[in-house]
Amino acid sequence: MTGNIKNSDSMDILNQIRIPLSDITGISRLLKYNLANMETCSESQINALMDLINALDENTSHILSLLNENLENEYEEKSDLAVPKADLTGDKAQYKNLAGKKILVVDDIELNRVLIGLMLKNIDIEVVDATNGHEALNILNESQDGEYDLILMDIMMPVMDGYTATSKLRESKREYLATIPVIAVTANAFEYYKKQAEEYGMNGYVTKPLSKENLYEEISKALKD
Numbered sequence: 001m002t003g004n005i006k007n008s009d010s011m012d013i014l015n016q017i018r019i020p021l022s023d024i025t026g027i028s029r030l031l032k033y034n035l036a037n038m039e040t041c042s043e044s045q046i047n048a049l050m051d052l053i054n055a056l057d058e059n060t061s062h063i064l065s066l067l068n069e070n071l072e073n074e075y076e077e078k079s080d081l082a083v084p085k086a087d088l089t090g091d092k093a094q095y096k097n098l099a100g101k102k103i104l105v106v107d108d109i110e111l112n113r114v115l116i117g118l119m120l121k122n123i124d125i126e127v128v129d130a131t132n133g134h135e136a137l138n139i140l141n142e143s144q145d146g147e148y149d150l151i152l153m154d155i156m157m158p159v160m161d162g163y164t165a166t167s168k169l170r171e172s173k174r175e176y177l178a179t180i181p182v183i184a185v186t187a188n189a190f191e192y193y194k195k196q197a198e199e200y201g202m203n204g205y206v207t208k209p210l211s212k213e214n215l216y217e218e219i220s221k222a223l224k225d
Contacts, residue, residue: 091123095216099124101223102147106136106162107154107185112208116152116185119212132157133165140169145176150222153202155186155193162186163200170201181222185210 092099103120107113108131117127130136133153137160140148151169153162162184172178183204184197194205204218 091212091216095123095220098216098219098223100126101149101219102126102128103219104128104130104136104139104148104151106130106133106151106157106165108132108157109154112154112185116210116215119210119215122212123216133160133162133168135159136165137168140177140180145174148180150181150183150219152185152206153182155184155188155197162202163196166200166202183218183222 103125105113105116105120105127106129107116113129113131117129120127128139128148130139136151136153140151153166155162166182169177169180169182181203182201183206184194184202185206185208186193186197187208189207197205204222206214206218
């Protein structure tokens with residue numbers, strides 16, 4: 001992991017922004033490049049990247065507009081484009097009870113998994129990924145009782161959605177799987193969807209784009225219940 005994004009690297013990024021004006025794949029690669037340097041990003045940049053990720057399904061011009069605006073705000077009147085490292089001391093102290101926990105992150109979008117994983121690792125939570133509900137069930141069925149403390153479950157996924165996966169967990173003969181806390185992670189903010197998640201056996205609900213404070217609080221709440 002690099003310590004800072006050097007000026008030459010940043011110019012390469014700017015060039016990439018201007019070339020693939022209608023290339024979603026190019027933009028995806030650009031976002032992955034930024035996420036690879038997330039350890040040196042400020043909280044405002046993390047939030048900006050999440051906005052970009054969720055805008056992917058809308059249109060390229062909107063993504064480019066947000067990205068250019070973010071770059072201008074972050075680097076205006078700076079000759080060196082080094083990114084300041086976020087101060088995470090406060091988060092680690094506030095949520096020290098979560099350190100050492102092991103969480104399964106289930107989401108079919110790689111960028112979402114990376115971003116959520118980074119948020120969790122910032123407060124010393126161990127993270128394992130799954131790309132859909134079926135894969136998550138396989139991982140959990142092969143795990144030891146108590147190995148995982150909580151699951152962050154996306155709702156809309158191919159192969160097996162989050163609702164179905166959670167229902168199957170609640171039907172398990174293993175008490176560990178039948179009772180493990182599951183938090184829904186979804187872009188649907190309506191109360192209807194929150195109630196639906198509860199009906200399927202989920203213990204919490206967070207909406208995208210994610211706020212790390214909301215994520216940490218929901219995890220803390222779920223683990224106390």
